[in-house]
Structure formats: C-alpha cells, structure tokens
Amino acid sequence: MLSQTFKFKKITLAIALTLPLLNGCSGTSGASSADTSNLTTTDITVERGPVLNAVVKDKNGKMAVAQGNGVYRFTGDFEYPLETTGGVIDLNHNGLVDDGDLKTDGLKLRANEGKVLTLASTLAINTELQQKLIDNIDLTADAIQTHTPTNDKAIAALSDEIYKYCIENGITDASTLTTEQWEAIELNIQNRIANYLASEKTAAELEQEMVDGLVDPLNPPPLLSQAEIDAINNNEGTHSLEATLATLPVYDLTDEQKATLAFMWNEEKMAKDLYFSLNDLYPSQTLYNIATNAETEHQNSVAALLQRYNLDLEYYTDPSYSFSQEQLDSYPTGSFSNSDVQALYNALYSEGAASAQASLEVGCKVEVTDINDLNTYIEVAGEAQDIKMVFENLRKGSYSHYWGFDTALKAQGVTDGCCSLGADFCHPEYPANDMQQQGQGSADGTGEGMRLQKGKH
Numbered sequence: 001m002l003s004q005t006f007k008f009k010k011i012t013l014a015i016a017l018t019l020p021l022l023n024g025c026s027g028t029s030g031a032s033s034a035d036t037s038n039l040t041t042t043d044i045t046v047e048r049g050p051v052l053n054a055v056v057k058d059k060n061g062k063m064a065v066a067q068g069n070g071v072y073r074f075t076g077d078f079e080y081p082l083e084t085t086g087g088v089i090d091l092n093h094n095g096l097v098d099d100g101d102l103k104t105d106g107l108k109l110r111a112n113e114g115k116v117l118t119l120a121s122t123l124a125i126n127t128e129l130q131q132k133l134i135d136n137i138d139l140t141a142d143a144i145q146t147h148t149p150t151n152d153k154a155i156a157a158l159s160d161e162i163y164k165y166c167i168e169n170g171i172t173d174a175s176t177l178t179t180e181q182w183e184a185i186e187l188n189i190q191n192r193i194a195n196y197l198a199s200e201k202t203a204a205e206l207e208q209e210m211v212d213g214l215v216d217p218l219n220p221p222p223l224l225s226q227a228e229i230d231a232i233n234n235n236e237g238t239h240s241l242e243a244t245l246a247t248l249p250v251y252d253l254t255d256e257q258k259a260t261l262a263f264m265w266n267e268e269k270m271a272k273d274l275y276f277s278l279n280d281l282y283p284s285q286t287l288y289n290i291a292t293n294a295e296t297e298h299q300n301s302v303a304a305l306l307q308r309y310n311l312d313l314e315y316y317t318d319p320s321y322s323f324s325q326e327q328l329d330s331y332p333t334g335s336f337s338n339s340d341v342q343a344l345y346n347a348l349y350s351e352g353a354a355s356a357q358a359s360l361e362v363g364c365k366v367e368v369t370d371i372n373d374l375n376t377y378i379e380v381a382g383e384a385q386d387i388k389m390v391f392e393n394l395r396k397g398s399y400s401h402y403w404g405f406d407t408a409l410k411a412q413g414v415t416d417g418c419c420s421l422g423a424d425f426c427h428p429e430y431p432a433n434d435m436q437q438q439g440q441g442s443a444d445g446t447g448e449g450m451r452l453q454k455g456k457h
Helices: 004-026 119-123 127-135 141-146 153-169 179-198 203-213 226-233 241-246 255-281 285-308 325-329 339-352 356-381 385-411 417-421
Strands: 041-046 055-057 065-068 071-075 082-085
Touching: 055 241, 119 127, 119 141, 119 153, 127 141, 127 179, 153 179, 153 203, 241 285, 241 385, 255 285, 255 339, 255 356, 255 385, 285 325, 285 356, 285 385, 339 356, 356 385, 356 417, 385 417
Parallel strands: none
Antiparallel strands: 041 071, 055 082, 065 071
C-alpha cells in the first residue's frame, strides 16, 4: 500500500490537471499564450554550408525555431543584430547530422540586416570589411544580405576561404578580422572566386574539396566523430537543451499541457530542495550529488519550456501573464507556487528527517512517484515533441536516481534497498545505468542518458 503521503501526491496531480480546465470555462477559453496564428513569420537561412542544430537569437535573446536544412523562423517581431551559437555544418547537404559533418567549433555567424546568416553577412558587421567586399570583391550589398553559399558561387568561395582562414588561425568571429589579416587573404579570396565561377562543379562539391584540403596532421578540420553524431542525434552529451529545442516546432498547447509544465517545475524543485535539506541533516554523497548534478538541471530544463511558451508559473492559462525568471527565482528553498506540492514537501521532509536511512528512503519514494507521474505526463504531451523530449529525459534521470538511492541504502546494510519499502517502491524492471548493471549501482545517481550544458538536465 502507498503511504498516505503518496496517496495524497496522486490527488495533487489530479487537482493540478483539472484546475486549468475549469479556468478555461470562465472566459479565457484556453487561449494559448504561445498562440502565433495572427503573427507574421520571418525565415532566416543559416549557412556555412547549411547549419543544423544551431541556436539563432536576436538582439534581445529571442530564439528562432529550426525549420530544417539551415532555415530558422522568427514568429512576430524580432530585432537585429542576429547571431548563431553552436550547430553543425551539414557538409553533404542531406539535412541530417551524420558522418563527415563539421563542428562549427565556436564559429559565430552574425547579421545586421537581411534574411541570411553567412560569413559574408558576418564580415559585413564590420563596416570597413563590408566596404572591402563591395569595392574589392565585387559583391553587392544585396548579395551580402540575401545570398547564400548554396545559391551564389561567389559567396560560397568567400565563405570557404574565410572559413579556412578562421579554422587555421583560431578565429570564431570573422567580423573581428583586422585590416592586415584581410589584406593577407584578399588575393586568395579573389582567386578562389574566379576558380569557383569557372568550375562546372556545384558549390557543395567545391566546398567538400576545400574541407578535404584542410585534412593534414597540423590543421585537421573539426569533423564530427561517430560518438558525437550519436550524442547529438540522441540528445546526449554536451548538446545544449537550447539548441535541441530550437530544432523542434512550437506547439499550441492545451491547458492540460500547460498545467504539466507548471506542476513539473514545482515537482523538480521539490526534489532538489528536499535532497539539499535532508543532506544538511544527514550528509550523503548520494543526496548531494543528485541535487547538485541533476535535480537543479531538471528544474531548469522545465523552466526552459515555461520560457519557450511564455507561461507564467501561476497563471499559465492566462495570456495576459508572461514568463518571468525573476518569478521563478523568488521562491526560496522549500517554497513552491503550488500549495499541494508545498504540503507534500513538508510531509516528506518530516519523514526523511527521522534518520539517515529515512532520508534515503524518501529518495526512493520521490523517484518512483516522479516516474509514475512522468509516464502520465509523456502521454499528455501528445504531439508536443519538445515537452515529450524533456519529460523523457527527466524520466531517464529518475531511473538513475532510483538506483543511486537503492545502492546507498544497501551500503547502509538495507539488503533489499528500495524494495524494503514494499512492492510499490520495488522496481527491478527500471532501466539501469552501466554501473548498476554490473552490480555496483550508482551511488551518486548521476548516470542520466542526456547531460546538457546550461541550466539543463
């Protein structure tokens, strides 16, 4: 039998998912704060070759959403300058991250105007370099701001020569080239343009030859390894949550889906705060590591979804309210916007405060409950790939944390680990990390499937 605390937990979920539906009957009619039906859209093409999986932002940090093949879309107003971070250069132009593609390796693409982000538009950020492009390279201002390496061989040749120079000299922002640096490569640019224009090969084929020419022991190009390809395609490794979300569409969420985001932010914060607070009473590497290395980032990954959909934590169904990081930061340890989560935290803290063993047992209960809830929430996410992706990642983390607490209990002499709490908390079927599969467990609980860099899982 579940404890009264966890019976209560299931009731709180029902309340959290029902309230917004009732609110929707009062006149707001479920209007989405991310409703984009009446807003204009602007597509920006990002190319060195096509750049996949990048983060494209405007001056104010507004993110464009990837449409595929290097195209990113802003919905509504945005403000120049634009800038990219991260991403992969799709060298074979097949729209996929695969063998032989190039890391951007910190290379930024920027633009002060226009509908493209290329190395030409990046150079043009520097007005002196822009004038040299016009006067010495015979590019027009229109070509700089609208043409890409795919549709203009001169832009392709310029891009390839500048890229080669940046890679060989560790330069990530081409707009910072000095006059001396420009003069050192201007003739090479002119010659490459002449060769490209005279060639019957496509710009993509010529680009491939340029990359192949960089392959030498001293200056290899930043090609993706198979491990990095697998990590990106599986949303693992150091691939950032921002970049992953940027590749997925923005959906018109139902009130129920919005409720899951608000509730999950509170729930992930509860787990983090609970583990930190219990660790203060009974210092434990397991409690500390899970709270520090995972639950903090779990909370932030849900916050990224709240921001993506511009949802207020409390009034998430009301489009007159908007996302506020300051609001999220205003809740101190052990304080939550959801009164049911607040009551749950209080009950679990009292239970875990009884002893060092009890503090770890609470961890088993929290992770099993999270997994049960996430199983439901993943179904609620429906076609919303971004929510489903984040929630599936949270569930992977909870599997790992469960085994971390199981191992920690066994280390204290509790032979059956989490299973000592009864059938409801005994789950040998949960996927195990590599250490646990080897019979060692994961005492720190940090073996999640996806690790993301900034405020992510």
